[in-house]
Amino acid sequence: MSKFPPFLLVVAFLFNLSLEAQNTKPPFLKYTNSKWVDSVMTTLSPDERIAQLIMVAAYSNRGEDHKQEILKLINEQKVGGLIFFQGDPESQVKLMNEYQEASKVPLLGAIDAEWGLGMRLDSTISYPYQMALGAVQEEDLIYELGIEVGRQIRRSGLHLNFAPVVDVNNNPNNPVINYRSFGEDKYNVARKATAYMQGMQDAKLLTTAKHFPGHGDTDTDSHYALPQINHPVVRLDSLELYPFKEVIKAGIGGVMVAHLNIPALDSTGVPSTLSKPIITGLLKEELGFEGLIVTDAMNMKGVTEGNEPGIVDKDAILAGNDLLEFTVEVSKAISEIRKSINQGLISQKEIDSRARKILAVKQWVGLNNYKPVELKNILEEINTPKAVYLKRKLVEASLTVLKNTNNVIPVQELESLRIASVSFGTMERTNFQETLDLYAGITHFNLPADASELMVQTLKDQLQNYDLVISGIHDFSKFPRNNLRLNEDVLQLIKELASKDNSIFAFFKNPYVLNKIDGIEDAAGLVVAYQDNEETQEVAAQLIFGGIGANGKLPVSVGEKFKAGDGLEVEGGIRFSYTLPEAAGMDSEILRTRIDSLMNLAMEMKATPGAQILVARDQKVIFHKAYGSHTYSDTVTVKKDDVYDLASVTKISTSMAALMELYEQGKFKLDGTLADHLPSFRRSNKADIPFYDILTHQARFQPWIPFWKDTFRKNGSYKRKTFKKTPSEDYPIKIKDGMYLHKDYPHKIVKAIKNSPLREKKEYVYSDFFFILAPRVVESRTDLSFTDFLQQNFYKPLGATTVGFNPQLPLYRIVPTENDFLFRQQPIHGTVHDEGAIMLGGVSGHAGLFANSNDLAKLLQMYLNGGNYGGKQYLEEQTLQKFTETTFPNTDNHRALGFDKPHYNEKGESRNTAQDASAASFGHTGFTGIMVWMDPEVDLLYIFLSNRVHPTRDNHKLYSLNTRTEIHQVLYDAIKK
Known part of the structure; x- marks a missing residue:
């Protein structure tokens, strides 16, 4: 006796009836009696109507003999469809067009592409297996996959996908379903299968739920033997059948029947593919499925063992299947089905009804207005950036x-x-x-x-x-x-x-x-x-x-x-995440084609031997590429982890980082002066100039002094006691092998800066002077050396392992710069290019820093993030705002505090950045061919590293071609509005 009161049983019964009434019918059924279907049926002989129920296997990688074999089946047997297996998209489309041309009735093209075309075709995308998709929590993403797989399969000339797998994999030892299933939870399987199916069908691709009535709890592969499932009906109904019920309610177009022995559903022991109680009794009558019923492949041993070709196909039709997949002997199958009609085992009317169903599918997918599939650009149109990005999203979500x-x-x-x-x-x-x-x-x-x-x-x-x-x-x-x-x-x-x-x-x-x-x-x-x-x-x-x-x-x-x-x-x-441009709302094609074009031109014109380019948006690295070689004459190609001499980008990557940190500690004041930090400047002409003016290059400083020239006598020889051939306590500064500078020479450089005259007019003139002094300013307020201060406060916690002075790396990882015929008389490789910086031991606040683009990006992204990166707040947002905004906006000085800003001419044209860079953007350039730029308005980071000074600094082609800023503009053009 039921434990539920009678009135509740009535409510439950009515609720179930309501659910059944809500079932969505397969979308193609509305065409079963259409004018087009009627017109085609009148042209078909009884045997040709049988042939519409047969689908044979086709391959696009098997050559002319196979092609002729398929054409013969089309011409002589009038088969209704083809299922494609191995090959490639171009060959498949070309063949399908030829097969369609030869066919009296348009052919239904199918493929078994559970995880996309990559399951079968070369040069196409394989999406994650369904086990991984079962881990994804967003069904909308699975629906998007369905839409995309549907689009790709339709673009390849086909109309039917023998997917999704709807089996509940509740047997870990299952050798055939396993990772092809969405998992062991029937509700999760049903949700994922429904989303996947609806996406494909919304893309006008018919789908088939498989493997009915449930292949998940087997330990036998039906490709090689007939698996047996011994569960009672109650268990099968509540578990294995559940996802099939749900996708049927949702309007799935097709169901594929498995080769299984299920005594509880059919005690005769025949494979479920040949079982009338399972197909007609359960699937059609009890579950009310009206869509396309497809056999699993009819060449599998799970159904062929003990059954003759042709006869087994006939038995599948008698059991209730509409479409025979992978019929081996077509002529015999048609003959055997014809015999069954003549024997009264099945009526011609029933065969006609199933043929109409096949034709209705063909009309639903548009074959009533068939046109050959365009071959041009097929690979590009299948493997779109959006399609590739979808794979990344699914992998991440799993x-x-x-x-x-x-x-x-x-x-x-x-x-x-x-x-x-x-x-x-x-x-x-x-x-x-x-x-x-x-x-x-x-x-x-x-x-x-x-x-x-x-x-x-x-x-x-x-x-x-x-x-x-x-x-x-x-x-x-x-x-x-x-x-x-x-x-x-x-x-x-x-x-x-x-x-x-x-x-x-x-x-x-x-x-x-x-x-x-x-x-x-x-x-x-x-x-x-x-x-x-x-x-x-x-x-x-x-x-x-x-x-x-x-x-x-x-x-x-x-x-x-x-x-x-x-x-x-x-x-x-x-x-950082490392992903595709589409993840940040940018266009892959614009970036790839135009940046490649500009770089190829620059290298062809010998503006630079090579480069690294990194682009990040929304803290996503969406373009990171190495171009060319280290020099014009060698074969060492640039790698993404090679390091470059950053030249003046050192200013914002060392001096400014340190000064902003000291500013927050109250140890550096913008209205302070050099005299506050360096006692020797107290009586100099620079004693009272505030850092506001110094950092914006309007302190009246001279642009630079060629300190190296002061080491020469008039006759071209070096001054006495300046250099020695071997290092010692007094000569510790290595300029090159066999050339060591006296330990006091850096003090001479500082003295020369202190004693240098000021320019008459207070105006913007770019100068290195303060940044040469910056390490001493920093060290005046900390117990650490300049390098240790930067490493401890920034580079090490950022994970920026290649950022630093005097790189301790193999030479093959360091990109060389200039062939120096003026001072060092050798190619510069592994040491700083700037003469002043090398005379300071390679450590300076104006030049000397080396890095690869990825590690440098971590520091710059921290700036762009308002001081935060990796879960750590390095600098306060208001500090970054103050230092990177234009300091004197109502003057001709466009600079920020240490940082460069967009600089426009009278026509409003940018002189130093992309035209579309915002006024809030900031960055810097470097003499060796470097440009870095950050734009907080679009959260965009751009890094361009090159060695344009190779072979000499007289090579100005990178400037005349405007390569760096042209590429910068491409980034804005690629942002999808």
Whole structure:
């Protein structure tokens, strides 16, 4: 007896009726009796109507013989459709156009593209497998995927996708569904499948939910044998069938029937594909499905074992299927179905009804007005920037954080950490490790899956020296199956690392495999990325350092370690993310084509041998590229991590950073003077000039003094006691090998600046003088050296490992500058280009800093962020505002305090920036061919590093071509309005 009162049972019954009444019918059904369908049906013979129910396999990579075989089937058997497998888009479209031309009735083109065209076709996009999509929390993103996959498949000339997989994967050992499922939670599976299906169908691509009535709880692959499911009807109805009911309610166009033996639904033991109780009784009558019913491939052993070709196809039709996928012997299939009609096993009327259904689908997808598919630009139109960006969004959204003890993710306090990374399963540097390098100084290790006991012990000993170990567990196989190749010694090391509180693991495998790794659940940080490819490795590394966040939820349970639905939210956006222009509202094509064009012209005209360009918007690095070579004569190509001499950009990257910090500490005042910091200037002509005027270059200082010239006598020889060939306590300053400057010479430089005359008129004249003195000004208010002050307060906590003076790097990573025939008489490579800076030991506030574009960007992005980066407030927002706004707006001086600002001529044309750069923007340029610029109004950062002074400083072509500012303008043109 029911435990519910009678009136509640009546309410429930009426509610169910209401739900059934709300079912959305498949969209093509309205055309089953259309004029076009009627007209086509009148032209078809009875056998041709049968042939409409048959779809044969086609390949675009099998040559002429295969093509002729398909044409023969089209011409002689009049098949209704083709399912395409391996090949490429161009060949597929070309062939499909030829096949359509040969066909009496337009062909229905299908593909099995569960994760997009990349599942089958070369040169196309593979989106994440459905297991990863099951972790995504935004169904809108899955719908967007459906729209995009639908668009791409339609562009490739096809109309039907045998997807999505709607199976609930509740068997971790399932060998055929597994990562192809949205997971084990029936509600999650139903939601994701519905969103994916609706997106594809809204793009006019018919879909089929598979594998009815549910292939998730099997441990047999139906490609090779017939799986058996022994659950009772109650269990099947409540679990396996649930997602199918939901997508049917939502109006899915098709359902694919699996090859399964399900005694509870059909006791005869026949495959479900051939079962009338399952297809007609359950799917059509009980569930009320009126759409297209498709068999799974009719060449699979799950259905062919013990069944003859042709006869098995006939049995599938008798069971209730509308469309036969991958019929092997078409002629025999038609003959056997004809025999069944003659024997009264099925009526011609029923065959005609199914043929009408196929034709209705063809009309719905537009084949009643068929036109050949355009071949031109097909790859570009399939692989659009928007399509590529969607893949990145899905990968990011799938990331699942299962452990984050003490908020170890994102990594903080970089200045206090010695960090190591280990890639398990490979001896090659991984993309994961290369991406980690973008954030901090990291020592990398690799351990193969079959590492010896000695290799494991050696690595274990080495890792003792690090405060944080970030590990990637890799797969590298095409599909994320449940296998684990790591040997016992490697697994033991993983267990030991995970037991410590300084371990973070990124898992690039099927989540079920976590259950095979003892102790992995004890790791302080654990990120599941589901697959192992370039994108998953990049975004996992970005998550660990806070470039992006995560909110994915585990779609399956992992033994007793983790349950479906587990997943911690981690806030991102504290450091750079590295992504695509579309992520920041910019156009990839504009950036790529126009920046490449301008750079190629500059290199062709020998304006510079090469360059690094970095563009970030909204703290997203959306363009980072290296061009050309180190010099015109060598073959060393510029790499993105090579370092450049920043020349005068040193001013805003060292002096201004330090002075703003001291300003906030009350140790540097803008109305103060040099005399307040440097006692020797108290009686000089510069004693009373305020820093407001000094930092805006209107202090009446001389532009510069060629200090190096003062080391020569009139006869061209060096002055006595200026240089020695060997270093010593008195001659410690290295100018070059065999040339060491006296220790007192920097004092002579300071004295020369102090004694230099002032210009008569107070006006803007750019001068290096103060910035040469800036280290001494800073050191007058701190116990640290200028370099240590900068490292401790800025570069180390920022993770800007290459930013610094006198770079201690291999020469092949340092881009050379000028061939100096005036002072050093040699090519300048590895030391500062500026003569004054080298005479100061390579350390100065006006020149001498080296960096690559990525590390320099961290400091500049901090400026752009109002002083914040990586979760740390370095400077106050009001400080940055004060120092970067035009100081004297009502004068001819356009400068800020130390920073450059847009400078316009009488016509309002910018002289030094992109025309569209805002008045709030600021930056600096450098003599060696550098430009950096920040625009807070559009949150845009631009870095251009080059060595235009090679081979000599007389090379002004970079200026005459205006390359830097032309590229700067491209960035504004690429911002989508």
